[in-house]
Amino acid sequence: MPSILIVDDESIFRKGLRKMIGGLDGDWTIAGEACDGHEALDRLEALAPDVLLTDIRMPRMDGIQLQRLAASRQPGLLTVVVSGYDDFSYAQQSMRQGARDYLMKPVEREELARVLDRIGEELRTRRGAERRAEAGWQARPEMRRHLAGHVAEALLAGRIGPGELELLEQMGASFRHPYFVCLVINLDKHSVGEERYRSGDPSLFQLYIQQFAQEMLDRHAEGISFVLSETKVVALVNRPTPEPLRAGADSLAEMIRRQISSLSRLTVTIGVSAPAEGLAGIPRAYGEAEIALLHRLIAGGDCVLDYAEVGGRRSAAGEAARRSADRLEQAVLQGAPASIRAEAVRWVGELCEAARSPEAIHQQLCKLLLRCYELAEELGAASAWLGGQDIGKQLAEVCAISSREELSERLQELLARLAAAIAQARAQRERDPVASASRYIAEHYREPLTLRDVAEAVYLNPAYFSNLFKQRTGETFIEHLTGVRLREAERRLALTSDKIQAIAEETGFAHVRHFNRVFKSRTGASPKEYRERMKGSAEARSR
The missing domain is CATH 3.30.70.270 (Reverse transcriptase/Diguanylate cyclase domain)
Incomplete structure (x- = not known):
């Protein structure tokens, strides 16, 4: 998959770009970051990325100088430049140097996706031609x-x-x-x-x-x-x-x-x-x-x-143990702790009575736990059940137990955790995903949220979540998120003396200029004008 080197002297901006690129549908890899042109040249040699995404204005070496030197050292490198409104003449120079596109700060996610889609298509076309030109490569x-x-x-x-x-x-x-x-x-x-x-x-x-x-x-x-x-x-x-x-x-x-x-x-x-x-x-x-x-x-x-x-094998350790295993599975699915404990004790007892060797007991135990693992996978509870641990490791640990009492206790513990994980997974699926998404946005709007972040939080496919959210709320995810951020910004402008830049950053806007533009387009006034207007209204009411 194609890789990108991000170059900018502002760490918050690099972090924002990394987050946005990671949330796009395309298969892009962040090769690394650099804080200026000198560091970028060193990283280019070590990482050999496909794309250089660089700011124009940086200390020590600006983006145009970096672009010129990078092209001489790594032919075929594709460059996208980022500039502020005041730097557009620099962007024009960079385009003349061969940059594929430019983005205006603050970078919009949709614009970044458009540029990277086009760059990705260019890379795929180029690589296909190179492969076809290589004689006998197949x-x-x-x-x-x-x-x-x-x-x-x-x-x-x-x-x-x-x-x-x-x-x-x-x-x-x-x-x-x-x-x-x-x-x-x-x-x-x-x-x-x-x-x-x-x-x-x-x-x-x-x-x-x-x-x-x-x-x-x-x-x-x-x-x-x-x-x-x-x-x-x-x-x-x-x-x-x-x-x-x-x-x-x-x-x-x-x-x-x-x-x-x-x-x-x-x-x-x-x-x-x-x-x-x-x-x-x-x-x-x-x-x-x-x-x-x-x-x-x-x-x-x-x-x-x-x-x-x-998947269809049955225990050979006795019909009674098989029936106990079926009852044990039902107790897990029903989430009944008392039944799980009782059935686990019964199953281990009947299994140990019927088995001819410790190995036979461990074989049936592995079969039971593997069936439980399949159930957990089907219900989306495997990760929560095992805490990210591999099922093979769990089986190995269980098979090392030689005491009937310890085996029963360990099985009870595992199956009680499984029942809790299944219940949690069911509850998550049964919740209203749009209401859950709205709560998630309200709790995390200060962060650089993407549609994919919220969709994953409510266990939905991003495309499906996007359509469902628009149908249920009448607004897109971006419109809703921006609305939440602006309402909080309005509240703080009216009720606090916090600096406008601090309010912008703490309500999720990557840059104060972007905040000013969005705020004015939604309210008809700049943040400063809005604060003065609200202050005047409050003074008038107090008279």
């Missing part, structure tokens, strides 16, 4: 790996854009079919050996596995694979029909596992998702493959775990 495995890594995050997070789609097409992964199956391939560290793993480069193991996976995809299916972490490789299989991948010894996942095992001293465990439709379904498929892979704690390593199969 056949270069290092280029393929680099591009795969670039789009991996966007694919799995559901944020794929036109630029990433173009990269995929250039790689030969055009995704011409409507369905996807996700494979998460996990290296079994014990097959490497602790000493060998620590002495080598972990990324080389993943690269080795990814090459095997891609070879199998190219020979037997359609799709793309990429390295996800030091222990995982992800493969996306693109399919014309919604049928699951074949199970058994001739399945694609099993062929990948056998190929790696037979040609190396490595073993892997593979989680396989159910089919998902469209690019929007890829995050769900990835989550299912991850959940299937978690059953490695139960099944052991060096195997293929299918989400459809592991």
Whole structure:
């Protein structure tokens, strides 16, 4: 994704730009910041950003000098200049030096989005031409790996854009079919050996596995694979029909596992998702493959775990324990603490009576908690339940318990937290999102709020929230936010002797000039005139 270096001698302005850019829909990365031209030149060399967003007037070296020197050091760098109303002649000079656009201070979010959209399109067009001009680049495995890594995050997070789609097409992964199956391939560290793993480069193991996976995809299916972490490789299989991948010894996942095992001293465990439709379904498929892979704690390593199969497995430790597990799940969903405690004690007792070994108890415990994790994910409560901790770590901690009493207490604690997290998630969804958004704005209007910030606070998609807010209130998000800020500013102008600049900053306006302009357009008077008018009215009433 394209990157930006922000240059301005005012830290508050740099912070405001960073916040605005982070809230835009485009996939932009802030490469860094600089407080003047000298620092910017050093950072350009270290960071090599795609875009330079610089103020015109700065100490030591102004924006025009910076632009001239930066162009000589980094050909192809695109520059956008920012200037005040009094600096427009400087902006004209900068445009003659090759700047792509200019923004007037204070920068408006919509204007910034317009400029960056156009710059982003220019970068995508340029990069596409460069890739096409490079002879035989599709056949270069290092280029393929680099591009795969670039789009991996966007694919799995559901944020794929036109630029990433173009990269995929250039790689030969055009995704011409409507369905996807996700494979998460996990290296079994014990097959490497602790000493060998620590002495080598972990990324080389993943690269080795990814090459095997891609070879199998190219020979037997359609799709793309990429390295996800030091222990995982992800493969996306693109399919014309919604049928699951074949199970058994001739399945694609099993062929990948056998190929790696037979040609190396490595073993892997593979989680396989159910089919998902469209690019929007890829995050769900990835989550299912991850959940299937978690059953490695139960099944052991060096195997293929299918989400459809592991999700339907039942306990073999006794029918009574199975019925207790069902009752325990219902108690969690109902949010009944007393029932959770009673059913947890009963379940652990029946499980321990029926199981033939401690390992069997831990297997059933993992199955129960993984089912709870799936419920939490479905209801949007997983993060609150685990406090950001990985479910795998929780399972490992639980499986280290050897006392029946301690196991029962730990289970009660976990499930009581889960019930509370589910209840909180339900309450958040059931609240009026527009009323919640209005309260959130009233509490945070002093901050550089964006529509995305408020939408996330009420758990809605930004586009949907924007339409819903306008329908319900009759005004846009920006109009409402500005109204809240101006009403507070009017109150303080009328009732306090605070400086106008302080009122502007403390009611959420990035710059006093912007505050003056907006205030006058809404009230017909400048802040100073409004204060004098209100003071005169108060004196007249007191006579």
